[in-house]
Amino acid sequence: MSAPAAPLLEVRDVELRIGGLHILRGVTFDVREHEFFTVIGPNGAGKTSLLNVLSRIYRPTTGSVAFDGRSLLDVSRTGLADLGIARTFQNLALFEHMDVMDNVVLGRQRLMRSGVLTGAVWWGRAHREETEARQACEPLIDLLGLGAFLNRPIRDLPYGIKKRIELARALAVEPRLLLLDEPAAGMNDEETDELAGWILTAKQELGLTVVMIEHDMGMVTRLGDRALVLDFGTVVTIEAPRAAIADPRVIRAYLGDETAAADPTATGNVALDIPGDRARKAKRA
Numbered sequence: 177m178s179a180p181a182a183p184l185l186e187v188r189d190v191e192l193r194i195g196g197l198h199i200l201r202g203v204t205f206d207v208r209e210h211e212f213f214t215v216i217g218p219n220g221a222g223k224t225s226l227l228n229v230l231s232r233i234y235r236p237t238t239g240s241v242a243f244d245g246r247s248l249l250d251v252s253r254t255g256l257a258d259l260g261i262a263r264t265f266q267n268l269a270l271f272e273h274m275d276v277m278d279n280v281v282l283g284r285q286r287l288m289r290s291g292v293l294t295g296a297v298w299w300g301r302a303h304r305e306e307t308e309a310r311q312a313c314e315p316l317i318d319l320l321g322l323g324a325f326l327n328r329p330i331r332d333l334p335y336g337i338k339k340r341i342e343l344a345r346a347l348a349v350e351p352r353l354l355l356l357d358e359p360a361a362g363m364n365d366e367e368t369d370e371l372a373g374w375i376l377t378a379k380q381e382l383g384l385t386v387v388m389i390e391h392d393m394g395m396v397t398r399l400g401d402r403a404l405v406l407d408f409g410t411v412v413t414i415e416a417p418r419a420a421i422a423d424p425r426v427i428r429a430y431l432g433d434e435t436a437a438a439d440p441t442a443t444g445n446v447a448l449d450i451p452g453d454r455a456r457k458a459k460r461a
């Protein structure tokens with residue numbers, strides 16, 4: 177019998193201190209290749225900080241992070257794309273005045289030597305590379321059903337489409353590992369369902385490994401193979417999403433009181449309905 181494959185991502189004993197704050201405490205986990213790994217936890221638990229460690233925005237105070245057997249801490253933030261790691265951000269980060277194609281093509285910058293959208297340079301290699309980059313993005317545009325919006329400025333598009341464009345831009349990096357920070361933030365239920373479908377399509381078609389932070393428990397249980405629950409920078413548990421959100425320790429972390437657990441049947445078998453998430457949705461609605 178052959179030995180199981182080494183994990184794609186190995187996080188060991190990560191501590192993160194910034195100023196006087198102890199943000200991550202002994203965080204340890206593995207993500208297997210092709211896994212859909214989710215990270216949940218109350219507001220301020222340290223989820224984005226963890227993603228910032230994985231994407232080299234924050235350097236852990238101690239601990240290690242390895243990707244495909246190689247220490248990520250020796251790789252620069254810009255070098256991550258070369259390794260095959262891409263991310264999206266909690267707040268939408270698109271160039272509103274540019275069109276859809278230009279925003280997606282920006283994601284390919286690491287694959288181009290001349291840079292994109294140089295404007296004045298329309299001859300030689302830069303022109304050729306830009307043309308190739310646009311052609312290379314076309315299958316991605318098709319995969320994510322964005323063809324109808326191609327030449328529209330971002331600012332004119334509905335929020336749900338913008339989030340899908342952000343996903344396309346991250347995928348233009350041609351990543352092996354995709355890091356998503358609350359892709360459904362600010363979306364209504366319909367938009368969330370739709371985006372979940374696109375993420376799943378992309379994962380399956382492109383053979384991705386995904387680490388996704390998300391407050392929407394319906395999305396976490398639908399997409400996730402496992403959920404890591406963070407609370408005050410500490411890992412509470414790592415288990416199947418449905419088991420995790422029914423875990424009394426997790427319910428306590430969210431609500432501070434185990435007895436306040438919602439009726440599991442009330443939210444489509446999702447035991448945990450997070451007040452904070454409802455508040456976010458209400459804010460945008």
Ligand SMILES: Nc1ncnc2c1ncn2[C@@H]1O[C@H](COP(=O)(O)OP(=O)(O)OP(=O)(O)O)[C@@H](O)[C@H]1O
Pocket residue numbers: 194195197199217218219220221222223224225226266
């Ligand atoms: N650069 C920083 N400087 C100071 N404090 C920080 C910094 N980054 C994160 N923190 C603090 O670390 C804690 C965790 O923040 P983080 O953004 O990681 O939480 P989160 O789990 O992503 O929360 P949310 O669900 O609201 O997005 C918070 O108390 C936050 O204020």
Ligand SMILES: [Mg+2]
Pocket residue numbers: 223224225266
């Ligand atoms: Mg966050």
